[in-house]
Amino acid sequence: MAGVNERTEQAVAAQAGSQKSSSGMSQDAIARLMRRRGEESKWWWVVPTLYIVFLMLPIYWLINMSFKTNSEIISSLTLYPHEPTLRNYRIIFTDASWYSGYINSIIYVVINMVISVAVALPAAYAFSRYRFLGDKHLFFWLLTNRMAPPAVFALPFFQLYSAFGLIDTHIAVALAHCLFNVPLAVWILEGFMSGVPKEIDETAYIDGYSFPRFFVKIFMPLIASGIGVACFFCFMFSWVELLIARTLTTTDAKPIAAVMTRTVSASGMDWGLLAAAGVLTLIPGALVIWFVRNYIAKGFALGRV
Amino acid sequence: MDKTWNNKAWFLVLPVLVLVAFSAVIPLMTVVNYSVQDTFGNNQFFWAGTEWFEELLHSDRFWAAMGRNLIFSFIILAIEVPLGIFIALNMPRKGWGVPVCLVLMALPLLVPWNVVGTIWQVFGRTDIGLLGYTLNAIGIDYNYVRDPFDAWMTVIVMDVWHWTSLVVLLCYAGLVSIPDAFYQAAKIDGASRWSVFRYIQLPKMQRVLLIAVLLRFMDSFMIYTEPFVVTGGGPGNSTTFLSIDLVKMALGQFDLGPAAAMSLVYFLIVLLLSWVFYTVMTNYDAER
Structure with a gap:
């Protein structure tokens, strides 16, 4: 009896010991694995940081210039504005020929996005549901x-929209940009919609939903993130x-990007103004x-990742 | 997902069809129309047949622009793809570093293309730009306005700055989709860093890499705004790529016939490339 007990105890102890050691090993292995992936070593941040510095340097230079006076820009190379000024931004926000460029851009971009x-x-x-x-x-x-x-479409577009008398209107640019944005939106949305199981459609139809009501009430909320991403792109x-x-x-509908080319004046280039206009075009994307x-x-992979 | 055969689905596609036809088919017909006619102004047109196409295919200017564009595209791919993979492999997989990296790296992709040009035009200037000034200060004779080689370097570095993040983001999306079990198995087999990359990470990235290569090739093949702002196609013609040449001809000189012929040839090349892209991609989808 005692012998049996002893043996059982031994077996239990051995099992517990092996469990302990195996769990200890796996934890150790996981910890090593963690180091191996992602945080390869404590130097993992070097490559991303160098790359981000390379990306940010030219942008920093533009922002730096936008806060400088023209005399400072031309006279000496300074790493930060020694006499910071808001003059460049003030010109853009007060001169209608400047800020209307932003308004024009935003108007046609939003029209295009909605269409x-x-x-x-x-x-x-x-495309995602039927053949x-x-x-x-x-x-x-x-x-x-x-x-x-x-470039292939620039000239024919000009003539097409001239024929309809639409040159220099926001709707012309919005329609022209549909050339590449509609296909992009279709591709991105198709990618998101294919991720929604078809059973949902079938159940909704059995429940007596009509197609438009199903689409707006049930389907669109399901792919809300997809719609957001398509809008963004x-x-x-x-x-x-x-x-x-x-x-x-x-x-009348000139975009800010085209207005920017006006900064050459009789007194030479207005670099500060050019830089300020450039910085303001970065903001919508950054936001x-x-x-x-x-x-x-x-989005960049046309909905295919 | 199996799809039902339903020809009524055409009604859902109709708006897209009408809209894209309006902005693609009508302009393209205009181009075809011009490409076979000659004009002496006053809206008088004469049948020219294939004259413009023959002229184009024998013109050194077209082939030179084409050659420059191909060289440019290949240099871009040779730099951006390996660099993008390398950076994606070294990106953090979790923690606060992920959103920071993603947002900062994506920033150049959202800069308007002519502002990209402006940024680099200013950055590379020898008098007021950090890059040009520094290069000259350390004794390298750099001036992108005068020297064709420097102009090329500037345009290439600019494109690397602008688009490498696209490759990084796509590769990263491929890498995070690899389950941990793959790495654990590799660990047990004692796989080296290189074999993990070669036999686990690279095959898993194949699909996104394919998209990245084809997108980068196509976009660099029709690059216009950025080099136009920086170099204007110069010095001489050294950075005049196909699109820059085409716009110069069509909108600058209003040579409608030759420009239209060039547009068509250009468009056919892109069409062929799109077809290759589409076939490779759908075949890949079918295999999975």
């Missing part, structure tokens, strides 16, 4: 428009494009990027 996402939503639903005659060809054709060089690609926007506008940081790769 692109509104027409892309049903189309993306069709239909010529769907693959259509999808490919949309892609080619995203890839088309704007339409906003962004319309905001950064210049060639078409500049070709289609003369004065919204936080909200899409986890989706930005997906």
Whole structure:
């Protein structure tokens, strides 16, 4: 009896010991693994930091210049503004020919964003849920428009919108930017919609929802983040494009990016003003990027990550 | 997901079709129209047949711009892709470093393209720019306005600055999707850092890398605004890429016929590349 007990105790002790040692080992292994991945060593931050410094240096230089007076910019190279001034920003915010550039840009970008996402939503639903005659060809054709060089379209756009008397209107630029933004929105939204199980649609239809009511009440809230990301990318690609926007506008709808080229005057370049205008164009992107940081790769990859 | 065959889905696609047709098909028809006609002004057009295309395909100017553009695209890819992979591998996977890295790295992607040009134009100037001034101060003769080599360097560094983050973000998205179990298995097998990269990380990044390479190739093939602002295509013609040449011809000189012919050839090349992109990508999707 005693022998049996002893043996059992031994076995239990041995088991406990082995458990202890195995869990100890696995913890150790996990800890090593953690070091191995991501935080490879305590020097993991060196590469990202160097890269970010490389990225920020030119931007810092622009911001630095925007707070300097022109005489300081030209006379000596200073790493920070010795006589900080807000003169450059004051000119932009008080002179209508400057700030209207920002307003024009924002107007056509927002019009474009609304049009692109509104027409892309049903189309993306069709592509993600149904097969239909010529769907693959259509999808490919949309892609080619995203890839088309704007330079090819600059001249025909100018003539097309002249014929309709739309030159120098916001709607002309907004429509022209649909060329690349609608395909982009379709691709991104299709990516997000394919992630929603089809059973949801079927259940809703059985419950007696009509298609428009289902789409607005149930489906759109489900892909809300996708809609946000699509809006952001339409906003962004319309905001950064210049060639078409500049070709289609003369004065009334001229985007800020084109207004910026005016800084050459009789007294030479107004570098401070140019820099201040440039800094202000960075702000919209910098503001919204936080909200899409986890989706930005997906957007650039046309919804395919 | 299996999709139902339903031709009524066409009604959902119709708005997109109409809109994109308006902004793509009509302009393209205009281009086709011009490419086969000659004009002496006053809206009088004459049939020119394939004259412009023959002229274009025998013009040194077109092939030189094409050559420069191809060289540019290959240099860009050779720098940005390995650099992007390297940075993505060294990015933190968790903690406060992740959002900071993502946001700061994505910032150049959101800068309007001509402001990118302006930033580098100012940054590279020898009198008021930090880069140009420093390079000259340490004894390197650098002037992107006069020297073609320096102009190329500036345009390439600018593009690396502008777009490497795209490769980084895509690769990073691929890397974080690798489950821990893969690394644990590699650990047990005693795999080296290189074999982890070669047999686990690289295959998992294949798909995003494909997208990154093709996007970067296409976008660098139609680059216009950034080099135009920095160098204006100069000095001489040394940084005149296809788009810059085309805009010069179409909007600067209003040579409608030759410009239209060039647009079509350019567009056909891009179409071919898009087709390759699409086929490779859909094949890849099908395999998975």
